[in-house]
Amino acid sequence: MVTLAVAEGKHADFPSWKRAFSTLAPDLDVIWWEDALQTPQNVEYLLVWQPEHGLAARFANLRAILCVGAGVDHLLADPHWPHDVPLVRMGGQETAALMEEYVTWACLSLLRETRTWAWQQERRIFHRKLVTRTAATTTVGIMGMGHLGTQVARRLRDFGFQVRGWSRRRRELAGVRSFAGQAELADFLSGTDILVSLLPNTPRTRDMIDADLLSRLPRGAALVNVGRGEQVCEDALLAALGRGHLSGAVLDVFREEPLSPDSALWDHPAITISPHAASEASRAEQAAYMVQVIHEIERGGTPALLYNAERGY
Numbered sequence: 001m002v003t004l005a006v007a008e009g010k011h012a013d014f015p016s017w018k019r020a021f022s023t024l025a026p027d028l029d030v031i032w033w034e035d036a037l038q039t040p041q042n043v044e045y046l047l048v049w050q051p052e053h054g055l056a057a058r059f060a061n062l063r064a065i066l067c068v069g070a071g072v073d074h075l076l077a078d079p080h081w082p083h084d085v086p087l088v089r090m091g092g093q094e095t096a097a098l099m100e101e102y103v104t105w106a107c108l109s110l111l112r113e114t115r116t117w118a119w120q121q122e123r124r125i126f127h128r129k130l131v132t133r134t135a136a137t138t139t140v141g142i143m144g145m146g147h148l149g150t151q152v153a154r155r156l157r158d159f160g161f162q163v164r165g166w167s168r169r170r171r172e173l174a175g176v177r178s179f180a181g182q183a184e185l186a187d188f189l190s191g192t193d194i195l196v197s198l199l200p201n202t203p204r205t206r207d208m209i210d211a212d213l214l215s216r217l218p219r220g221a222a223l224v225n226v227g228r229g230e231q232v233c234e235d236a237l238l239a240a241l242g243r244g245h246l247s248g249a250v251l252d253v254f255r256e257e258p259l260s261p262d263s264a265l266w267d268h269p270a271i272t273i274s275p276h277a278a279s280e281a282s283r284a285e286q287a288a289y290m291v292q293v294i295h296e297i298e299r300g301g302t303p304a305l306l307y308n309a310e311r312g313y
């Protein structure tokens with residue numbers, strides 16, 4: 001019997017985890033983390049999202065830590081984080097599909113300026129501004145062509161957008177133009193109408209979307225951020241929108257979450273805000289993915305979405 005301790009959400013959420021796992025993997029002993037602390041040495045797997053600092057280190061015999069998020073940067077901020085334990089990021093079909101659909105929606109929303117429609121509707125204004133631009137004449141540039149980035153690129157390409165991707169190393173994907181490294185970043189940006197960040201949060205990507213980067217986009221370009229809030233310099237974004245260099249932004253992640261009621265981003269007529277909700281798979285799908293990962297590790301395999309400290313994601 002292998003033991004999995006759940007340290008995600010509140011205790012009231014635990015029964016739904018337990019149910020999800022019991023149908024998928026009756027061989028797995030699934031327990032709540034506070035109960036698991038009675039005999040922490042018996043726990044082989046730990047499931048987390050935002051555990052309190054020091055918690056993971058209290059389990060000395062972990063074979064892996066499974067994160068319900070695709071991004072794990074916040075976990076590594078724990079000064080007691082057990083860096084020697086394999087850390088696995090969230091994956092699975094539903095996680096990817098949700099992100100693909102969110103980014104497709106965001107791009108279409110920017111094309112049709114739906115933020116303006118919402119603004120007008122609140123004020124009962126029936127004003128038409130025709131938009132005749134279509135996906136076929138719009139280039140979406142995705143920064144971060146990892147697990148999610150490549151799937152989003154494929155979906156946007158199949159939908160009919162022109163798609164290009166930027167990543168540290170070149171990624172060959174049919175119908176998607178690949179740009180790699182710092183040397184090709186300016187070229188990538190100069191032909192991008194909608195910039196999508198799906199970058200992980202690392203020292204390299206922090207504050208990367210700054211005034212200089214935004215100024216390299218063509219006039220009228222737009223931004224979709226589904227990476228991490230720390231990547232965007234908010235003042236630079238507001239300034240670029242203010243002088244019309246950028247036409248809009250769809251933001252799902254923020255430096256500070258929840259976004260403060262005082263933030264200038266809320267009221268901006270060209271910014272659409274979603275509450276870090278782009279892609280979170282159902283409990284059943286998350287559990288199915290975790291079971292697959294645990295079985296893989298138990299067989300001696302290496303999960304595909306293993307955190308790599310050298311890469312930083």
Ligand code: GLV
Binds near residue numbers: 070090
């Ligand atoms: C959410 O942002 C995640 O990392 O999955």
